[in-house]
Amino acid sequence: QVLLVESGGGLVQPGGSLRLSCAASTSASIFSIYIMRWYRQAPGKQRELVATITNAGSTTYTDSGKGRFTISRDNAKKMVYLQMNSLKPEDTAVYYCNAAIGPLERWGQGTLVTVSS
Numbered sequence: 526q527v528l529l530v531e532s533g534g535g536l537v538q539p540g541g542s543l544r545l546s547c548a549a550s551t552s553a554s555i556f557s558i559y560i561m562r563w564y565r566q567a568p569g570k571q572r573e574l575v576a577t578i579t580n581a582g583s584t585t586y587t588d589s590g591k592g593r594f595t596i597s598r599d600n601a602k603k604m605v606y607l608q609m610n611s612l613k614p615e616d617t618a619v620y621y622c623n624a625a626i627g628p629l630e631r632w633g634q635g636t637l638v639t640v641s642s
Contacts, residue, residue: 527551527559527631529622534636537612541640545607547622547633557600560625563607565589565618566635572621576607612640 533545549556566572576596577585595608617640622633
């Protein structure tokens, strides 16, 4: 069982950047087989997928993150990251880290990102 802890959220001005981090409390060998995802949930909206990185390092993005966000992972450090550039007010949300193996998945507690001037 893996525990996930997100960090790096905060207040940023439109056009700014943030880097979110997600730390996993498991062994590096176990972490490396998880598919890792970032989701977000804006106020009053459903949680939505932002980006995925497979255990092989392949990445995919939804329209929410395509072109501005970059997901990456460091298996040795048991970390996954979300680099967010050119942030917009509509990116304001709680961002969640998700780890999945087949039907099993774990969620972090989330980190709040607020984009506002």
